[in-house]
Every structure is written in C-alpha cells, then in structure tokens.
Amino acid sequence: MKRFDKRQTEVIILLLACDKNLSSQDIATALGLSSKTIQRGIKLINDNLTTVGIEIISKRSKGFYIHPEDKDKFRNLLFEEKFQTQVIPDMQEGRIEWLLDRFAYLMLENAEIDLATLTEELFVSLTTLKKDLVLVKKQLGKNHLSLEKFSNKGLKISGSEVDIRTFIRERLFKNGEYLSTNFSFSKLGKDTELETNIGIILHKYDVYMSDIGFMNFILHLQILIERDRYVSRDSQVLSKIQIDQSSSEYRCALAVLKYMIKTLEVTLPENEVMNIYIHLTTQKRLQIMTEQQERSDEYRVMINETLAEINQIYHYNFTNDTLLIEGLWVHLFSAIKRLKFQMKIENNLLEEIQMQYPFEMQLAQLLAKKMKQMLLVDIPMAEIGFLALHFCGANERRTLRVNSEKLKVVLVCSTGLGTSILLKSKITAKFSTRIQIQEILSYHDLVKFDFSETDLIISTIVLDEHYPIPWLYVSSIVGDRDIALIETFLQEEEASKITDLLSEQCFITQIKGVTNRFEAISHIGEKLVATGQIDASCLTALLHRERLGTTEIGNLVAIPHCMDEDILYPKLAIGILEKPIHWKYQDVQIxxxxxxxxxNKVFLQSVFQDLYAQLSKPKVVENMIRQQDYSYFKKLFTQGE
Incomplete structure (x- = not known):
C-alpha cells in the first residue's frame, strides 16, 4: 500500500470525525478544494486500500462515509504512517527515542518487527541499528522490560503486563499521541461521552484529578482494553498487595470496570480492577482527610524532622511555613503510594529544576532520605525534583519576607551632635523604607556593641578592626557618592563573588585510590586540614551532611557542602579524580x-546556581578533567565558557 498524501489524509480525518454522510461539495468546502478534486481523491484512496479490505463508501445522493466498524482500522493506518512519514532522525539520540516509540506502539497489538524492516524505516545499516538497540535495551531495562526475539518473527518487548502498560502509557502520553487527531484505539477511541461518564463516576466516589491526570487515566483505560485482547488472564495477575476494599478508590475502580464491561460490551477479568485501583491511588486527591490519622501523623513527623535538619545544617527555618508543610504533606500521600506500588512517574521539568534550583534539590534530598528509611526503597530523581518545587516556593516566600524587612543599621560618627543628626536625617530621608537606624554610636561605644541584631555599619571614620558584619565609609555630610555607595550595597544580594572563595591551594588534581564518595571527601578534606585551609570539625560536618543525602548534581560532578558557625569565611575547594567513581546514583569525577x-544564606544559593550553571555543561567538565588547570576553572566565573 502506498502512503497517503496530505490531501488524502485530510479527507480521511474529516470523514472519521463525522457521524453522518458528507457530499463531495461538503468535503470540498471544508478543505478549500473543488468537488471534482475530492471525487478523484477518494477514488485514489480506495484504489490504494484494495489490499487492506476497507474503503470509503459512496452512496448516490447521500454522499461519502466510513463504515463504523472500519473507522478504527483507518485510524490505526494513519497512526502507523506517523512512523513512515515523519522526519527520520539522523542522530543516535533521536533514533533511540524513535525506536522506543515504535516498540511501544507495536505492543498495542502485541506485534513483532524484524531488523530488516527497521533498517529500511530508519535508513541505517544493520550495524548502526544493532548499536542503537543496545541503548534501547538499556533504556527498557529502567522500565523492568527487555527486548526479545520471538522465533523468526522479529523483536518485541517482553516483561510483566503492568510494566508493559506503564511503558506504553509513558511513551504515548509523553509525545502527545493521545491528543492527536490521527490516533485512536480499537475500542475506546476519542469518545467525549465516555470521558464524561468516567468523570461522573470519579466525582461520585470523591476521586479528584488534575486535567492531565484525568487524560492519563483515560489513556490507561484505553491501553487496558487494547492489551486485554492479546494477553492471557494469568499474565495480568498482580503480585499480592494490601488494598482497602472500603476505600473510595477501590469502589470507584469497581464502578469503572463494570461501566466499561457493560457499555463497551467487552469481557474483562476481575483482577483488572486492581490495575485501575492502583492507578487511582497514585493520583493526587484533594480530600485527603479521609486517610487514617496515624499515617497523617507519621508523614507530618517526617516533614517536621526534615525541616529541623534543614534548619540545623543550613540555618534556614521553614518550620513555621504552613503552606510548605501542607504542600509536602499532600504530596507525600500520592508519592508514597506510587513508590509502594512501584509506579513510575515522569518529570519533564527535572533537568530545568536541577539547573535553576540546585539548592532546593539538596533540601529535597534530605526529605527523600527520610522517605527511603520508611519505605526501604531508593527515591527516584523524578520524585525528588517534584519535592524540590515545594522548597522553591518556600524559598521564594522567605526571600520576599526577608526583602520586605528593613536593613538594621548603626551609625558611627566621631564628630559633634549636629553632624550626627545631619547624617541620620539624610540617610532616613533617602532610605526610610529600606533602612532602620538602630543607634548612633561613637567609635569607642562601637567596641562594646552587640551586633547580633544588626546588619550593617555606616561610619564617618575608617574602621580598622574586624567586625562580624559589613561596614561602609561615608562622608559626614553624605554626598551623592555616599548615597550611591549605600544604594549599591542595598541592591547587591551577595556580599562577595564566587571567585573570592577560590585559591590555588584548594585546587587538588590527580586524586587516586578512592573508591566511594566518603573516601573521596575525606581525602580532599584531610589535605585541606593539613594545609590549614579548614578545621577538622569542618570535615566532620561535611561528611555528616553527605550521609544525610547525596550531593551529586549529574554530569560527573558532586558538590558536598556544609554550613557551620565555626566557619569564619566561605571557601570552595576543588578535587579532580584520576578516574570516575560511583557516587550514589551516578559516576562522579569532579x-x-x-x-x-x-x-551568608543568600550567597549560599547564589554559589549553587553559579556552580551548576557552569558544571552542568559537558564541555566544561571535559575541559576541566583534561586540563586540570586552576586558572581555567577560575575564568569560568569571570569570563564564562
């Protein structure tokens, strides 16, 4: 069969969308063509379909239509052509995605495909295809699936029915194929009435979903129907799991199954209710108060303990942020169910979250460790990314709250009363909404002053001694230059630059003999202690922080860190291993x-963002490992890459 051209495809789609006959003039008007062109086009379509056994039916004086029993065959033909008419990827990464989509679609019909067909469709050699399939198998392995050869028929995906369905749903939903006009399933199709009735059932049992969650659920039902035709009842049996048969999700799942059996006139095994139940329990619900109180308390304890750790490590106090606590609490209900049932979740924002909010990812790692202790399973990065979004919101609220507070300032004036009044008046007149003047001190009073509640010193004399807070020198009459100096200070969110934290003595290369993350941190830390760069207590704090949660950020990079009152000045140290080691989830070399x-809490976030912005670039990491050069690393933050 030849491929349909664009005009023929549009004619078929139009007829599929209509439940009544269309005249050639109706179709011509809709597509902006002549009726004769439409008549010739339909004849060519039917000539092309003789080997398939379907056709566009023509009735004199009634027009054209597609028989209802043939509509699904037409839809699947059009969807099949997606793989034949789309732009063929010429890079390996694109081919991998194409192949994953191809195998996912084939599993809807439990079909195989041979290597010869794939090489023809991709326009690649057999050698190239085999190399691509190695990576495809690796990707499938993450879904607990494999690629198997079945007799002489070809390759197809093998694995548990639950994992196969999850994989199909992920691929189709990710690519938006479910929303495509060209795509439908043999039983459900894109039936608005069906979606409406399913929505009514969900509402009846107080099961609420987002719009995307609902579309995902409809897609889940479509795959359930499609796959049920090809698999044995035994292969659909799930492992024994505890369920609450009195729960609204379970009763809703039963109602959905009964509705499908009755309305669609299909035979489905009773154990399919478990698949529906699991899917429903992983969707976020707006009415979580029906859950058992003891579980609610357990989650709250987990959240509160995590926030206490964050306050201890970073001195960021989120313990009174009720919006954060409630948001995390709601998230944990659905997240922990997903993890218990080993349901995968896609996070298409993960890369962007890691790049834009590396500090919040570190906070989420601490909560993920608490979850792991409860569930005894590793928490996937996709889930950690969603947890990080809650901390992003909390940090934004905290920043707004901090920025809305006035900067607490003491004035130091060595001259008479009149000059000090002028100094206070000019600063108050210019910065009254941003600065709160606590006191006016003499130089001698400054020595005895408690700075614990003060942010800045503005002085008319040069201060030689070291003070625990920043100070600015201004003229006694506060001229334009002095106003500009204060304005600049207020606008700067960070007191220093990342390059101020660097020194060549803290750039260590060719590190050998370490096999895990703790050995690597200890090796670098001990060298820093030996040269007087840090105190031994800093190394202890660093190792303690790493035990709370991994600090790898991907791209062969990890950023172990700690915040401590004994650290007088912030500092960065860089270690480059001779060979990568496995950290927690990935390999690390820098x-x-x-x-x-x-x-310097605001500066802490800024450093994370600056480091991630550079070290997330593969080219930068490759150059650092190859060059092992301190000046190159420093230039990254002065000139960029």
Missing amino acids: IVLFFMDTK
Whole structure:
C-alpha cells in the first residue's frame, strides 16, 4: 500500500470525525478544494486500500462515509504512517527515542518487527541499528522490560503486563499521541461521552484529578482494553498487595470496570480492577482527610524532622511555613503510594529544576532520605525534583519576607551632635523604607556593641578592626557618592563573588585510590586540614551532611557542602579524580567542596546556581578533567565558557 498524501489524509480525518454522510461539495468546502478534486481523491484512496479490505463508501445522493466498524482500522493506518512519514532522525539520540516509540506502539497489538524492516524505516545499516538497540535495551531495562526475539518473527518487548502498560502509557502520553487527531484505539477511541461518564463516576466516589491526570487515566483505560485482547488472564495477575476494599478508590475502580464491561460490551477479568485501583491511588486527591490519622501523623513527623535538619545544617527555618508543610504533606500521600506500588512517574521539568534550583534539590534530598528509611526503597530523581518545587516556593516566600524587612543599621560618627543628626536625617530621608537606624554610636561605644541584631555599619571614620558584619565609609555630610555607595550595597544580594572563595591551594588534581564518595571527601578534606585551609570539625560536618543525602548534581560532578558557625569565611575547594567513581546514583569525577558560614544564606544559593550553571555543561567538565588547570576553572566565573 502506498502512503497517503496530505490531501488524502485530510479527507480521511474529516470523514472519521463525522457521524453522518458528507457530499463531495461538503468535503470540498471544508478543505478549500473543488468537488471534482475530492471525487478523484477518494477514488485514489480506495484504489490504494484494495489490499487492506476497507474503503470509503459512496452512496448516490447521500454522499461519502466510513463504515463504523472500519473507522478504527483507518485510524490505526494513519497512526502507523506517523512512523513512515515523519522526519527520520539522523542522530543516535533521536533514533533511540524513535525506536522506543515504535516498540511501544507495536505492543498495542502485541506485534513483532524484524531488523530488516527497521533498517529500511530508519535508513541505517544493520550495524548502526544493532548499536542503537543496545541503548534501547538499556533504556527498557529502567522500565523492568527487555527486548526479545520471538522465533523468526522479529523483536518485541517482553516483561510483566503492568510494566508493559506503564511503558506504553509513558511513551504515548509523553509525545502527545493521545491528543492527536490521527490516533485512536480499537475500542475506546476519542469518545467525549465516555470521558464524561468516567468523570461522573470519579466525582461520585470523591476521586479528584488534575486535567492531565484525568487524560492519563483515560489513556490507561484505553491501553487496558487494547492489551486485554492479546494477553492471557494469568499474565495480568498482580503480585499480592494490601488494598482497602472500603476505600473510595477501590469502589470507584469497581464502578469503572463494570461501566466499561457493560457499555463497551467487552469481557474483562476481575483482577483488572486492581490495575485501575492502583492507578487511582497514585493520583493526587484533594480530600485527603479521609486517610487514617496515624499515617497523617507519621508523614507530618517526617516533614517536621526534615525541616529541623534543614534548619540545623543550613540555618534556614521553614518550620513555621504552613503552606510548605501542607504542600509536602499532600504530596507525600500520592508519592508514597506510587513508590509502594512501584509506579513510575515522569518529570519533564527535572533537568530545568536541577539547573535553576540546585539548592532546593539538596533540601529535597534530605526529605527523600527520610522517605527511603520508611519505605526501604531508593527515591527516584523524578520524585525528588517534584519535592524540590515545594522548597522553591518556600524559598521564594522567605526571600520576599526577608526583602520586605528593613536593613538594621548603626551609625558611627566621631564628630559633634549636629553632624550626627545631619547624617541620620539624610540617610532616613533617602532610605526610610529600606533602612532602620538602630543607634548612633561613637567609635569607642562601637567596641562594646552587640551586633547580633544588626546588619550593617555606616561610619564617618575608617574602621580598622574586624567586625562580624559589613561596614561602609561615608562622608559626614553624605554626598551623592555616599548615597550611591549605600544604594549599591542595598541592591547587591551577595556580599562577595564566587571567585573570592577560590585559591590555588584548594585546587587538588590527580586524586587516586578512592573508591566511594566518603573516601573521596575525606581525602580532599584531610589535605585541606593539613594545609590549614579548614578545621577538622569542618570535615566532620561535611561528611555528616553527605550521609544525610547525596550531593551529586549529574554530569560527573558532586558538590558536598556544609554550613557551620565555626566557619569564619566561605571557601570552595576543588578535587579532580584520576578516574570516575560511583557516587550514589551516578559516576562522579569532579568534587567541589563548599564551606559556608551561617551569615551568608543568600550567597549560599547564589554559589549553587553559579556552580551548576557552569558544571552542568559537558564541555566544561571535559575541559576541566583534561586540563586540570586552576586558572581555567577560575575564568569560568569571570569570563564564562
């Protein structure tokens, strides 16, 4: 059979969308063509379909239509052509995605495909295809699936029925094929009435979903129907899991199954209710108060303990942020169910979250460790990324709250009363909404002053001694230059630059003999202690922080860090291993140790963002490993890459 051209495809789609006959003039008007062109086009379509056994039916004086029993065959033909008419990827990464989509679609019909067909469709050699299939198998392995050869028929996906369905749903939903006009299933199709009735059932049992969640659920039902035709009842039996048969999700699942059996006139095994039940329990519900109180308390304890750890490590106090606590609490109900039932979740925002919010990812890692202790399973990065979004919101609220507070300032004036009044008046007149003047001190009073509640010193004399907070020198009459100096200070969110944290003595290369993350951190830390760059207590704090949650950020990089009151000045140290080691989830070869004092919290986030912006680039990491050069690393933050 030849491929349909664009005009023929449009004619078929139009007829599929209509439940009544269309005249050639109706079709011509809709497509902006002549009726004769439409008549010739339909004849060519039917000539092309003789080997398939379907056709567009023509009735004199009534027009054209597609028989209802043939509509699904037409839809599947059009969807099949997606793989034949789309732009063929010429890069390996694109071919891998194409192959994964291809195998997912084939599993809807439990079909195989041979290597010869794939090489023809991709326009690649057999050698190239085999190399691609190695990566395809690796990707399938992450879904607990394999690619098997079945007799002489070809290749197809093998695995548990639950994993196969999950994989199909992920691929189709990710690519938006479910929303495509060209795509439908043999039983459900894109039936608005069906979606409406399923929505009514969900509402009846108080099961609520987002729009995307609902579309995902409809897709789940479509795959259930399609796959049920090809698999044995035994292969659909799930492992024994505890369920609450009195729960609204279970009763809703029963109602959905009964509706499908009755309305669609299909035979489905009773154990399919479990598949529906599991899917429903992983969707977020707006009315979680029906859950058992003891589980609610357990989750709250987990959240509160995590927030206490964050306050202890980073001195960021989120313990009173009720919006964060409630948001995490709601999220944990659905997240923990997903993990218990080993349901995968896609996070298409993960890469962007890691790049834009590396600090919040570190906070989410701490909560993920608590979840792992409860469930005894590793928490996937996709889930950690969603947890990080809650901390992003909390940090934004905290930043707004901090920025809305006035900067607390003491004035130091060595001259008379009149000059000090002028100094206070000019600063108050210019910065009254941003600065709160606590006191006016003499130089001698400054020595005895408690700075614990003060942010800045503005002085008319140069201060030689070291003070625990920043100070600015201004003229006694506060001219334009002085106003500009204060304005600049207020606008800067960070007191120093990342390059101020670097020194060549803290750039260590060719590290050998370490086999895990703790050995690597200890090796670098001990060298820093030996040269007086840090105190031994800093290394202890660093190792303690790493035990709370992994600090790898991907791309062969990890950023172990700690915040401690004993650290007088922030510092960065870089270690480059001779060979990569496995960290927690991925391999790491570049280790950036970050020591932060407790007074520069905003700077802490800024450093994370600057480091991630550079070290997430494969070219930068490759150059660092190859060059092993301190000046190159420093230039990244002065000139960029």
